[in-house]
Amino acid sequence: MSAESDMEYSDNDGDDYDYYGEQDDCDMEAVDRSKSDPEYFVFSCLRVEEVEKLLNESIELLSNSLQITPSLAKVMLHAYEWNAQEILKKYQENANEVLVYSRVKPSLPLPQGNSSQSVCAVCAGVPSVNKYSALACMHYFCDDCWGMHFEVQIMQGVSNTIQCMAQDCEVRAPEDFVLSHVAKPAIRERYQQFMFKDHVKSHPQLRFCPGPNCQWIYQAWVRVGARRVECRGCELLTCFSCGAPHHAPTDCATIRRWLTKCADDSETANYISAHTKDCPKCQICIEKNGGCNHMQCGACRHDFCWVCLGDWKSHGSEYYECSRYKEDPNLGTDNQHAQAREALKKYLHYYERWENHARSLKLEEQTLASLKSRINQKVMAGEGTWIDWQYLWDAARLLKRCRYTLQYTYPFAYYMENGPRKELFEYQQAQLEAEIENLSWKVERAETTDRGDLENQMDIAEKRRTTLLKDFLEFNTNSASSSKV
Template sequence: MDESDNESELDFDDYYLETDDVGQSDLDPEYLAYSCLSAEQIEQLLNEQIEALTKSVKVTPSLAKVLLHAHNWDVEKVKTLFLSDKNKLLVDTQICVTPHLRLGAFSRLTMPSTCTVCFVTSSPDFLRSLGCGHLFCKDCWIMHFEVQIKQGITTGIQCMSGDCKILATEDFVLSLLNRPRLREKYLQFSFSDYVKSHPELRFCPGPNCSIIIRSMKETKAKRVICTSCKTMFCFRCGSEYHAPADCETIRQWLSKCEDDSETANYISAHTKDCPKCHICIEKNGGCNHMQCYTCKHDFCWMCLGDWKSHGSEYYECSRYKENPNIANESAHVQAREALKKYLHYYERWDNHAKSLRLEEATVQKIKDRINSKVMTNDGTWIDWQCLLDASALLARCRYTLQYTYPFAYFLDAGPRKELFEYQQAQLEREIENLSWQIEHVETANISSLENQVDIAEKCRVTLLKDFLEV
């Protein structure tokens, strides 16, 4: 009983977690070696890089932070630039200006001077300047820092003088800030800036999650899953994982979906008419292979075509047939064709997203069924584990298939698109076969189900290997 209780707690959202173990093969096109670290661990990592630079070129930690932040935390690159031309590096990094532009120091250090912000005359020891030489009183600097920090600006704080863009280093800021709360905010915002500028690091986008992901080998658009909040996302852009679509493609797609949401509202309906007896049917599962409960006609939910035609060598339902002469048509006809094309891809994108949600209920039914069988001594959880494995694989395949539609929408016509559509069609056909077997598990052959799992996963991996940009 303990075994079944533990197994029944498996979450449908974990369909990707099983393949994310440390021992996962690098042959997986989605695989990325990464670790989930705390802020303290990341701070230690950054400090090690800062220390490495300070020891090699003899600069202060504060200056090292500015240099590394400006050059993607590449210690060797900064070291090379520093040794090659120190002055040029400091000027390019906005630490100082060229010597002929720098304002001279007071000729008479004991003489009072006027702050050009508040116009209050002060003694020289009450004035401070950055590498540009522009002098301002401490009070004005502190007020300037407070305003900037409240706006979330820390590593980008610049000189107060007109067009001067010289940056304020950390030690300069902290030497003047005396309010503990403001100092803490400054350090928090600075740390956030350092993480965002580091190519190997990315904050987990999960709600209220403090984990930072570190990529161990590469900084590509690969899948990562936070071990703390279980959020799955793309390492490169931080948005929801979107293979095989690249980051720019999915950004354009989501923007278009948002703009055209009203034109696609009709798709949200969960009912369609049976193409044979015309009775209204509601989709209550993830599978697109529908069977009318009245006339028993088998048809495709997406195109309403006879399901037998979907068993052919080429699964045409996923492919959009463009008008080859559309360029010669009027602007009105072209606009209608563009909308028709968009709705074709949007409907299939949206359908797979809904199918993923509907199949959660199917998985729960499978768990209940397995519990019932185990309770009546009809096998053990291990004997029935293949059903849960098949459900997890189905969700993984459907998730990938969902993101093939934005990819296909923006893909230029040609041999590459034809190959992609062929592989997309194969994956879609095998997914629907797998989904049908899972939903009819009572009558399904277990060995046939396991074979279908292997076929579907091979189709998914093949498509990703050929079209996932790495």
């Protein structure tokens, strides 16, 4: 797997590490990112081997200090979220408590005189004495049953948390004990893979890149709020705090609500707006289920025309003209159905914009690709070098970044309470929107636009974006400069 990621990475010149999220090429910004970029967040992007090394350091430290096997150290580190220092400190205070908490030892006193049992309680067989083993809890079972137990658990995806087979016993089986009972190479390998995944997931400073088939792992100090990390392999932008796609200025809880809402509602919402209208008399929501426009409300039996919502009686024989269109709809606005429809309208307003920017972002991806080939053609044709055309490339990248932020301002606005702060936000959002459209227009016609003009527009758009983020990113508003570790 590492060979593969090396290959993917080769065009980005591999070994040169950039611990500060190598994400843009604009030199002017590289000076002090922590000041100019409100989303600045220190992280590193590690390969599997580097993470293994990092984990092994903690494991070695613990096993050397406490004189225990690395397998036991892993069980304890997993339980204490990889905080070796905390384990060492607590171990000095109360060793027994640490062992019980990590489930290395049972919480209850050991059963007496159980070790000389002659029948394995699981398979009901009578194994020879040397084929009998137990964890620290002294629950003895035969080796075949242990092997079977581990196999079943591993096939179900359990690794670090496999427990003893005895009833109500929560003692965990350390790695060496598991591996000494599992012979099949495929199962052993599966176990070790799950162990590694589980270790990364239980480690607060590590997070897998969620990109499909991506093998990179982020390392950063835990922080609250939207924290941008960018993958060296697949370039995906992720929020380190919650693992969702990066979502500034919206915070983690809000974006989760929004995404769930979108997943739950969009189909229903689309259906409701496309196929239903409210009865003009009683305002109940009506679905049209046939071709005829003569509707009769199921609730109040009112006859009306689907097209113009007018009373059917007045239609006579010439209803297809529906000349009465503008006359009627403002009946009552403060009832429940009107409110539901209003809420839906509000949601659709934000959702449509959110979706639209998501689609535009995908198109920007194409713009980037075509721009790259156009620049290459120019360079080949001798019209300057890459350096001469670099600004175009930078402009397109910047456009993508601005659109990304703009997309994520919509869920933020949707959940904001009405008031002066929302007004300020929507004002800034509108400004950003306008500048981005200007920039987009200029990038698409880049060759005919004056370079100074384009660079000016880039500066304006980026300033709008950073201003909005500075004012509304919640960790910026709470504590002015918090991104330095």
